[in-house]
Structure formats: C-alpha cells, structure tokens
Amino acid sequence: MGTSKKYMGITGIFEAEVEGLMEGLLRAKAMNITCLWVEFDSSSVVLAIQQRKIPWYALQRWMHLNPFLDSISWKISHNFREGNSIADYLARDAAKTGISGDNAVLPSHILDLLQRDLDGRLPFQFY
Structure with a gap:
C-alpha cells in the first residue's frame, strides 16, 4: 500500500479533508x-x-x-481522530515540514499503531 502526505499551505480544514479524500479516491x-x-x-x-x-x-x-465509484462496492463512514493516528501524523508532518511525498518513513510509535490495527487491537485509551 504505502503512505502519502501533501503540503497544502494555508487552507481551511474542510478543504484539506476534501482534498485528502479526492487524492485517496484517485489512488x-x-x-x-x-x-x-x-x-x-x-x-x-x-x-x-x-x-x-x-x-x-x-x-x-x-x-x-463517479463512473469508478459506481462500478465498485464502497462506503464512507466517520471515525474519530484518535482512531486514525497514522493519517493524523502524516498531516501534521506535512504541515510542519512543508514537504509532500509518498511512502514516508514512519517513526516506531506510528509503526506500533499500524501493527495494533493490523492485529485488530483498538488504539483507544481509557482513563
């Protein structure tokens, strides 16, 4: 699969989220x-x-x-930010560095989160 991050400069959150969705659907x-x-x-x-x-x-x-989406089985649903730490990390990294790119090297704590997700273990913390 891989990772992707895109630096967008100064923009609104909604616009950035829509841009991320469009990029993901195109991929x-x-x-x-x-x-x-x-x-x-x-x-x-x-x-x-x-x-x-x-x-x-x-x-x-x-x-x-639209023709692509009509030809496949797909759905979109809400997931709390805490449930997608990898996307959150990539967005913050692009904003901080001003660099776009694919297949970023992920730090160990993000790789641990990815492994937990692959293992089906929830990333939530309860206090």
Whole structure:
C-alpha cells in the first residue's frame, strides 16, 4: 500500500479533508480497487459526500471519479481522530515540514499503531 502526505499551505480544514479524500479516491482508482471502505475523521466531509453535496472546488474530480465509484462496492463512514493516528501524523508532518511525498518513513510509535490495527487491537485509551 504505502503512505502519502501533501503540503497544502494555508487552507481551511474542510478543504484539506476534501482534498485528502479526492487524492485517496484517485489512488484507489489507479490501483484498481474494487471494494473500498473510507474512514474519515471529519463528520462534515462524510455527511457532505453521503448527501452528494460536493464542494465546487472538488466537483470536477468527483464527476471524473463517479463512473469508478459506481462500478465498485464502497462506503464512507466517520471515525474519530484518535482512531486514525497514522493519517493524523502524516498531516501534521506535512504541515510542519512543508514537504509532500509518498511512502514516508514512519517513526516506531506510528509503526506500533499500524501493527495494533493490523492485529485488530483498538488504539483507544481509557482513563
């Protein structure tokens, strides 16, 4: 699979989240994915997509992706930020460094989180 991060400069959170979704869907198309579950920590983006209220700045890409999405089994759902530490790390790293890139080298604590996810162990902490 791999990782990807994109530096977007100064932008709104909603716009950045929509951009991340579009990039991910384009990657899924390029990889010929046939079954896709998108988990997003932005409930407003999830709701907008579910209601087909695509922001104007993403509409052209959405229309390009529609035939692909119609041809596969896919869904989008909300996941709390704490449930996606890897995406959170990549977004913060791109914002701090100003560097976009693919297949980033992940620090050990993020690799541990990824392994926990692969093992089916929840990353939540209870106090």
